Amino acid sequence: MQLHDFTLSGNCYKIRLFLSLLRLEAQLLPVDLQGGAQKSAAFLALNPRGQVPVLVDQGQVLFDSQAILVYLACRYADASWYPRDALSQARISSWLSFAANEAAKGPGQARLHVLFRFPGDLQRAQETARQVLALLDDHLAQHDWLAEGATPTIADLAVYPYVALAGDGGVDLAPYANLAAWFARIRALPGYTGMPGL
Incomplete structure (x- = not known):
């Protein structure tokens, strides 16, 4: 591989x-x-x-x-990472789309502007990032994992990186306690590995 x-x-x-x-x-x-x-x-x-x-x-x-x-x-x-029932797969698909869209266009885009000096509207990307973080924080107030099951799925892995790296884009993660707890759960998974910034 x-x-x-x-x-x-x-x-x-x-x-x-x-x-x-x-x-x-x-x-x-x-x-x-x-x-x-x-x-x-x-x-x-x-x-x-x-x-x-x-x-x-x-x-x-x-x-x-x-x-x-x-x-x-x-x-x-x-199968816990990608359960085969229709409801779980629909929920996971929704979060995969969220990772490719909202998370990429908010915290991901802000990070590109700050860390890699990409041109664009940094303030708009940061505002989008704050909206993304608030939405996630509200969801995680009710659920330990994004797809609402008892264990993590690929939905969590898809969304985690650019959200956890929001600080690289000048976005403060401190106000989001539920996100912090989710980050800790992910980092506690056996076999977890980090990357620069995490």
């Missing part, structure tokens, strides 16, 4: 985290995003979108972090 990876990418980190929780080994292949390696012909042959992460497993190439989480859960994890 190979993971085309960028250490500071939250999307790559969620895959590294799940692999670690599952005790799965993968060869990490660093991609020089700042040097434009993701736009090279060799990389675009793997992922025409020119994005990391890319997972290669048993000759199959997969991209998009949410899709890779589903693949790993279905292929290698016990």
Whole structure:
């Protein structure tokens, strides 16, 4: 198994985290995003979108972090990570979408502006981030895990990185006690591994 990876990418980190929780080994292949390696012909042959992460497993190439989480859960994890009942899968799908949209466009975008000097409207991204954090904090006041079950699922892993890294984007996490407790539950999982900033 190979993971085309960028250490500071939250999307790559969620895959590294799940692999670690599952005790799965993968060869990490660093991609020089700042040097434009993701736009090279060799990389675009793997992922025409020119994005990391890319997972290669048993000759199959997969991209998009949410899709890779589903693949790993279905292929290698016990069913608690991606339960097979319709209600659980619908709830998880909703949070996977949230990770790719609200979490990416709020705390993820603010982090890009501050940490990587990407152009754009930092104040708007920070305001979106605060809305995202408040929504999550309210949800986690009622539930230990995002999909509302007794154990974590890939929904938690999908949303966790960019939310937990909100401070990198100049967004204060201190007001969100329920988020802090959720972070602690995730970090207490056997096999948890961090990344720079976490």
